[in-house]
Amino acid sequence: MTMRVRILIGVVLLAAVGIGVWWWIAAGRESTDDAQVDAHITPIASRIGGTVLHVPVEANQEVEAGAVLVEIDKRDYEIALERARAELADMEAAAVAARASVPITSTTASSNEMTARGGVEQAESSYLEAQQGVEVARTRLTTAQARQREAAANALKASRDVERLKPLLAKDEIAQQQFDAAVAAAAASKAATESAEAQVKEAELGIRVAESRLAQAGVGRQQASAELKTAQTAPEQVTASRARADAADAKVRQNRAIVKQAELNLEYATVKAPVKGIVSRKGVEVGQVVQAGQALMTVIPLDRVWITANFKETQLEHMRPGQRVAIDVDAYGGREFSGKVESLAAATGSRFSLLPPDNATGNYVKVVQRVPVRIQLDEGQDPEHLLRPGMSVVPTVYTRE
Numbered sequence: 342m343t344m345r346v347r348i349l350i351g352v353v354l355l356a357a358v359g360i361g362v363w364w365w366i367a368a369g370r371e372s373t374d375d376a377q378v379d380a381h382i383t384p385i386a387s388r389i390g391g392t393v394l395h396v397p398v399e400a401n402q403e404v405e406a407g408a409v410l411v412e413i414d415k416r417d418y419e420i421a422l423e424r425a426r427a428e429l430a431d432m433e434a435a436a437v438a439a440r441a442s443v444p445i446t447s448t449t450a451s452s453n454e455m456t457a458r459g460g461v462e463q464a465e466s467s468y469l470e471a472q473q474g475v476e477v478a479r480t481r482l483t484t485a486q487a488r489q490r491e492a493a494a495n496a497l498k499a500s501r502d503v504e505r506l507k508p509l510l511a512k513d514e515i516a517q518q519q520f521d522a523a524v525a526a527a528a529a530s531k532a533a534t535e536s537a538e539a540q541v542k543e544a545e546l547g548i549r550v551a552e553s554r555l556a557q558a559g560v561g562r563q564q565a566s567a568e569l570k571t572a573q574t575a576p577e578q579v580t581a582s583r584a585r586a587d588a589a590d591a592k593v594r595q596n597r598a599i600v601k602q603a604e605l606n607l608e609y610a611t612v613k614a615p616v617k618g619i620v621s622r623k624g625v626e627v628g629q630v631v632q633a634g635q636a637l638m639t640v641i642p643l644d645r646v647w648i649t650a651n652f653k654e655t656q657l658e659h660m661r662p663g664q665r666v667a668i669d670v671d672a673y674g675g676r677e678f679s680g681k682v683e684s685l686a687a688a689t690g691s692r693f694s695l696l697p698p699d700n701a702t703g704n705y706v707k708v709v710q711r712v713p714v715r716i717q718l719d720e721g722q723d724p725e726h727l728l729r730p731g732m733s734v735v736p737t738v739y740t741r742e
């Protein structure tokens with residue numbers, strides 16, 4: 342075998358070994374240029390409306406968490422807070438009065454019920470007495486009427502006796518004394534009749550008085566019964582009083598909520614940074630009138646960024662969370678950062694698009710899908726916060742380590 346053939350065989354063997362080594366190394370890596378830096382983008386919006394008085398930050402300025410970003414005129418909200426506090430104080434006083442009236446109402450209602458029961462008993466007694474008075478008056482009238490009839494009969498008899506004795510006296514058949522006695526008896530009978538008539542009139546008047554008292558006693562009994570029925574609503578009155586107290590307490594809680602809302606509105610007049618980061622997309626100026634919910638700027642925290650790499654679905658067979666990743670950043674001349682696979686998305690990127698593809702139309706063309714893979718940078722890889730969201734990078738995942 343000539344030297345030239347041997348050299349050729351050696352070159353072929355060396356090339357085969359190199360190709361095998363390159364294939365082995367390349368087979369254990371997956372790379373893509375469809376990747377970029379991502380970070381949380383925190384939108385800053387106004388929670389109230391008003392005139393902007395001060396904007397102490399500029400675009401691309403780094404701010405700490407809690408730093409003042411925008412100050413809105415708070416005078417209207419201070420007045421609203423004072424009004425809410427005054428209304429709360431008024432409702433608290435009304436609630437105290439309502440709660441204090443509950444035991445007073447209970448005591449008064451119980452006392453009124455006892456008094457009403459006593460009034461009913463007294464009215465019943467007066468009514469019974471009036472009934473008895475009417476009965477007595479009627480008995481007296483009956484007796485007086487009987488005496489009147491008796492006196493009238495006696496007077497009639499005495500008058501007739503006088504009439505019979507007059508002719509006898511004229512003939513001197515009777516003594517003058519006997520005639521005078523008959524005349525006196527007739528006069529006495531007449532007087533007795535008049536007295537009996539007077540007693541009848543008095544008895545009739547007594548009946549009218551007794552019946553009037555009975556009617557008054559009946560009215561008094563009805564009034565006492567009505568007062569008792571009213572007094573017997575004591576439990577309902579106490580319940581109503583407690584309901585008014587509960588309603589007053591509810592209004593107090595409502596006004597307290599209004600005060601808290603007014604305090605929050607006053608606090609919202611000062612817009613602060615929720616996180617540490619860089620101010621971006623600043624769109625607010627002094628004197629501008631902003632509305633609630635209006636976007637003012639964004640704050641991007643750069644202390645924790647990550648890489649979103651869209652790998653082809655054919656590259657995911659051996660890719661697992663925790664695998665080492667080398668990241669080349671285009672903006673810094675291919676400077677390499679290290680990280681590891683944190684997670685794989687639950688769906689392809691096309692599924693999150695505004696109009697996902699519909700492959701059920703019959704015109705199906707197979708397209709290799711890409712799956713977002715989140716890559717976490719190792720601790721201390723970007724202390725100067727050089728990586729900014731949106732920068733293009735080329736990550737390489739080592740799947741065979």
